[in-house]
Amino acid sequence: MIVTTVAKPRFTPPMVLVGLIGLSLFINYIDRGNLATGAKQISADLNLSATRYGSLLAAFYFSYTLLQLPVGALVDRWGAKRVLALGATLWSLSTLLTGFATSFPQLIVLRFCLGLGECVGFTTASKLIAAHVPRKKVGLANGIIGFGYMVGPAVGTLLGGVLMAQWGWRPVFIGFGLASLLWLLPWSRIQLRPEHHRDQTPIEAVPLRRILAQRSLWGASLGHFAGNWNWYFILGYLPLYLEKARGFDKVQMAEVASAAYLVNALAALLGGWAMGRAMEKGWSATLVCKLPLASAQVVGLVTMLAMPVLPIRGCLACLFAYEIFLGLSSPPYFMIPQLMAGPRGVARWVGIQNMIGNFPGIIGMVFAGVLIDASSGSYVTAFLVAGLIDVLGLVGWVLILGKVEPVDWGNTGPRAASS
Template structure:
């Protein structure tokens, strides 16, 4: 026999708005969106720092004598520690709070980024890359936790798409910024400069982020609005004592959690092609020089931003219209991941512009789904104290793809004489597997029953 806990995930979507106060309007009554933008900035710096290596790698490979197989291993080294540290990062966020843990993670990854500009060989580069992964592990579950506390359920998907777009903006900025720094100065300067940008964000984060219970600028009207919509604004000791006890390891007993893990693994395998091998693809397969890479290489990332915002807007609008959470999430997740399989068609397109168009569509389709992916932990968490833990578990599985993807692509390139035919076909196939996972492995999107 099972019991169910009532969390913010079960709060009514109120499609007609009848059970909700009027949406706060006017200056000073949208503090929650400032929080989303602050998280966006953190993730943008996070992805800028991790993407710096991908852009600088062609220049670094000459100086440090790095071959294709070794390049793949170096790119994937980040994901070993990044994936493993997702698990403790989520648990620590639930225990010690978003503000403190996210700040510590940002300090860690900024120092590691600067360190990558000081390396002298492959060994030190791998070590710095692994330290970077450990520090950046809080970058995904922290904003997911913050949004679950700051936003009503019917605005949560769009809010998640806002901060999640930091990944696209950070990756897109990395191409022109790092290319400029490498061309004007040296690849070492690029790492040091990007690491110092993280320090600026940390200062802003520590000064501006507060929990809803103690934010100095949160009005009574806005707080009533987000609480009525299902945001868990204040986890008091009494509430935690009354909440059902679910051990962290018991979360792995649920089919829904395994579906979240496998689906995000497939989705992120394709996304990390764009983060790691995409610049090399444009240079090696399509003949882009450094100038073209810095300009045209930003196109898929920019298009993906609009795909993410469209995914968040679509999901929240469907919730307001009365669609069930299960129907909304599956619609967005299945359609987005399935459409992203067009990446496989890139192999038959003769022109660089045609390939860039298909890659842009694929990336935008993936990000259309990611806003709903980021909302799943809060949707299914058995209690409010499990949101970051579930986000960390989900992101752990997705970044196993970050470990395998660059290595597999590197070996496939080496074995085929540098052809991207098989790597792109593999990415397209995994997109289809991801769509089938979200369609059939996850049965219902609802709070997990407490056994």
């Protein structure tokens, strides 16, 4: 008698999966940040005012933000692996085609498509981490993810700035878009374990109404909104600010901005590791998450108010202090929904939280450009508004967000697709 055996599938180890997700967000943030790196050249080439430049930034965030909620439902239906692959393909092609754009309307359309592709990043990442990473590794996993998306602007600004100074902005967009497509090769080879309850029945997605009833969702969303107002303002306007208001040339700007972003990324990695260790030692998830988030909002308030009025050394000191505390606070943004909502609710929770949290990309980017134009090129008022928004963050993270503990969703809801 011939006995045949079926080879067991080799599932991708959790931290290898996390590494590939972090790499995708690294690429994600390089591609979205290229516009800021080349802002001066692109504005001169296409005759863009600060308001029009702000509109380009907002076009990305318009599609990126408003599609967060439907993406959460799509991830539950199609699976996170497939949705992330589709998004990566779209954002890579949008970056590549930007190098061929010759008008403001073309750039608007391509930035909209870029946001359409990149909007899947954090929802799919959170779904995969919640479903496939052990609880004790969630802090480190989010630190790695934070390092990925925060080191992206560092590498993109330095490499893009140097290359744009040598070759111009168009070849850089084309090259980065082609390089981004390569990530799809290792991603196509990952194997995920099926998602089950302990009784081996497939997990079920939580109805949207149940998630919307969670007070902590709204606290996290308000805090996310405030934190992103500052982060997106710096990400979108720091290169222009250093070049136009502080007199830096392209290479000097790239060196300073990329160094700040690198410090940010390293702080995120350190913060994720430290949070994981603290939870292993018995610290409550509430303290581990809330302390760095509240500290970052306080530091953000002080540094945003101080940067435009201090001499250049003081300005840069504030910039680096802000980046350090922002990095330390980045892992809890998505640890909170992963720990509270779990695999059943995390995709839709993150969809809602990330949608609200990214409205600063729409209103903040345009508003900052309008303020700069209205102030004859001065950035003081835009920095002032960014700082005051941090007060909202304190209210959200400290007062509205409750205990960071798993929510009991019960047993109702449609079955979810495998990620």
